[in-house]
Amino acid sequence: MEQQGTVRIGISGWRYAGWRGVFYPEKLAQRRELEFASRQFPSVELNGSFYSMQRPESFGQWCEQTPDDFQFAIKGSRFITHMKKLRDIEVPLANFFAQGLLRLGPKLGPVLWQFPPQFQFNPDLLASFFQKLPRTHKQAAKLAEMHDHRLDGRDWLKVVNDAPIRHCMEIRHDSFITPEFITLLRTHNIGLVVADTVEWPLLMDVTADFVYCRLHGSKQLYVSGYGPKALDTWAQRVAAWAHGKESPDGKRASTEDAPKLSARDVYVYFDNDSKVRAPFDARNLIKRVDKLLL
Numbered sequence: 001m002e003q004q005g006t007v008r009i010g011i012s013g014w015r016y017a018g019w020r021g022v023f024y025p026e027k028l029a030q031r032r033e034l035e036f037a038s039r040q041f042p043s044v045e046l047n048g049s050f051y052s053m054q055r056p057e058s059f060g061q062w063c064e065q066t067p068d069d070f071q072f073a074i075k076g077s078r079f080i081t082h083m084k085k086l087r088d089i090e091v092p093l094a095n096f097f098a099q100g101l102l103r104l105g106p107k108l109g110p111v112l113w114q115f116p117p118q119f120q121f122n123p124d125l126l127a128s129f130f131q132k133l134p135r136t137h138k139q140a141a142k143l144a145e146m147h148d149h150r151l152d153g154r155d156w157l158k159v160v161n162d163a164p165i166r167h168c169m170e171i172r173h174d175s176f177i178t179p180e181f182i183t184l185l186r187t188h189n190i191g192l193v194v195a196d197t198v199e200w201p202l203l204m205d206v207t208a209d210f211v212y213c214r215l216h217g218s219k220q221l222y223v224s225g226y227g228p229k230a231l232d233t234w235a236q237r238v239a240a241w242a243h244g245k246e247s248p249d250g251k252r253a254s255t256e257d258a259p260k261l262s263a264r265d266v267y268v269y270f271d272n273d274s275k276v277r278a279p280f281d282a283r284n285l286i287k288r289v290d291k292l293l294l
Helices: 030-040 056-064 078-083 090-098 101-107 123-132 137-144 179-188 228-242 278-292
Strands: 007-012 043-046 071-075 108-114 167-170 194-197 210-217 265-270
Touching (some): 007 278, 030 043, 043 265, 090 137, 101 108, 101 137, 108 210, 167 210, 210 228
Parallel strands (some): 007 043, 007 265, 043 071, 071 108, 194 210, 210 265
């Protein structure tokens, strides 16, 4: 039997007022929305960490509210990517990993580093950043010890069971459409985010031992839904990735295939949330992928 990786299809964030009474049941308490969403999907993106540091208590609550086999994808701090633009980031990185991520334990999934549209390809700067990223929980705890005074008394440095930490990068500038960028990602085992939108590059290059995909709405950002034909296309891609293969279609920056693996884990998140399409599109994609992977 052909091997396949674990596929996790979910949503980007879970707290949206417009979802109440549409995706979420009527009268469901807001504090129970994550509990409900995590029974519908095996993973969600945690967005709050992009905007500001969270507290260990929050990570602990999110962990308790979700099933044992659930995973969170964590958005990296925009202070690092958008404001510092990867320069002088040793302490900000330590603060990011000290804020409580490690309290998720095995529920800590990939860390998503989303870059602004004006950020251009700089191989030396990126290589330096990739080398600073912790690749295990224990490495993250060691890095987190360097946090500054703002986290004194509110850090979390405990590791019960060590595990790998995956990282991926979402680009939003055409300068990244070059084989040199793909080679750099593969050298450091950093996932290239397959980002579906008309506003940013959509590349299908596989660059790591997993694949990370964000579906923002291919016609109108954060709005467009995905019809049956589009979902069928994405299901074929997800199934190929799960079997360790390249996407059967789509643009790539490099002519070289990724190193062959028998299977790859795949993470897919719908971010077309403004018209409550995301959770329903995610459900429909799950059904299609399940049929292909039977």
